[in-house]
Amino acid sequence: MNQPIRAPRGVKDIIPPDAMRFEGILRETEEILLLGGFQKVLLPLFESASLFTRSIGGETDIVEKEMYTFQDKGGETFALRPEGTASLLRAAIEHRLADISRVSRLFYSGPMFRHERPQAGRLRQFYQVGAEILGPLTPSDDVDLIAIIHRMAVQFRIPEWTLLLNNMGCPRCRPAYRTALVGYLKDHFGELCPTCQRRMGTNPFRVLDCKVPACQPVLEKAPRITDYLCDRSRAHYDRVREELDVLEIPYRPEPRLVRGLDYYTETTFEFTSGALGAQSTWAAGGRYDGLSKDLGGPDMPGVGFAAGIERLWLLREAARTLPGAGLPPIWVTVFPLAPLARPKALRLVTALREAGIPAVGLFTDQKIKAAFRQAEHDRSRFLAFIGEDEVESDTVQLKDLVKGEQVSVPLGDTLEIARRIRMSLLPEEKEHSGSV
Ligand SMILES: [Zn+2]
Ligand SMILES: [Zn+2]
Structure with missing residues (x-):
């Protein structure tokens, strides 16, 4: 007997009637973005691998160990996209969809690929919906984007959600913070796990992300970026917080919240849920004012987020707000x-x-x-x-x-x-x- 071939590890079939419900989640999430004036871009599933090493940064988990890269028959190195922002920026630059003279609002959706250890809420092929605002932005654009995700939390009745907020500073104030952080981590070198010890020299901000229990006492007392913000970054952070208050969107300042990708500046945020377990983030994003220029595009700010559809599924299942399968009956x-x-x-x-x-x-x-x-x-x-x-x-x-x-x-x-x-x-x- 022939052994049946199974789906690769960490890759899930979505079978009837779940497939229609899943697409319903995608559709309802996209409808909220369409209401916010975002236009959809259909992006390729693979790109030149260099797009991601240049934008996400070499010293990140994604590029170091999670990317599916391959050489095609022409000898070029490609990667299955591990996230959408870099692809969207690449497309926006290539087709001149955005520049500093006007504000562009774009979104994408579809599968992303990362070679991670599969667990609940984490797959190797997973779906995201993401949106980006590009152009001459102010802190109000950050708040507007957060308000759109907040709309999802309310409309989908996401249980136990929390908005974590931080400001990562900018190229003017971050070097001083980096020096202070590395100095502090050096003083506590022996108390840190091997990963933290290694990252300290390469990407010290990622050390703050460490989940190893033994590292926590050291990290809790680490210098905080919010104590090192320059006047402009401080003003940016204050504006975002004031305007979230105006919209009555509750948030929790989280000075250790530094997104794992190198291109983030200023505002960073995560929407988490207590109903999700270890992988508690269901939407995350922030400001990335340097990314467009890094990728050879105009010097143009951007702010974006991505939401995980599998996690929205789990949360909406818990809230009993999963869309119907919408299958037409056979008559x-x-x-x-x-x-x-x-x-x-x-x-x-x-x-x-x-x-x-x-x-x-x-x-x-x-x-x-x-x-x-x-x-x-x-x-x-x-x-x-x-x-x-x-x-x-x-x-x-x-x-x-x-x-x-x-x-x-x-x-x-x-x-x-x-x-x-x-x-x-x-x-x-x-x-x-x-x-x-
Ligand atoms: Zn700054
Ligand atoms: Zn650690």
């Missing part, structure tokens, strides 16, 4: 009782669909019992039989599986068949809507 199963009836059955199925009636044909050599079984499986309301007699008389037997009635209808009169089907369904729909 008619057409069953030719003899091989010679198949062409007429095919024509009827096609004609019914043209008339807007969901229909399937069952083309099998099995007996009539199979047709009933199939109709039940498809939750079909009608069975339409065409046997040898019906081929002769050019009719079809239409059986209402709920009422048990069976009538003979001219096969060519699709309108009459459609009318009868709709008539049978109508009173039931009225009763149904009346009782709700």
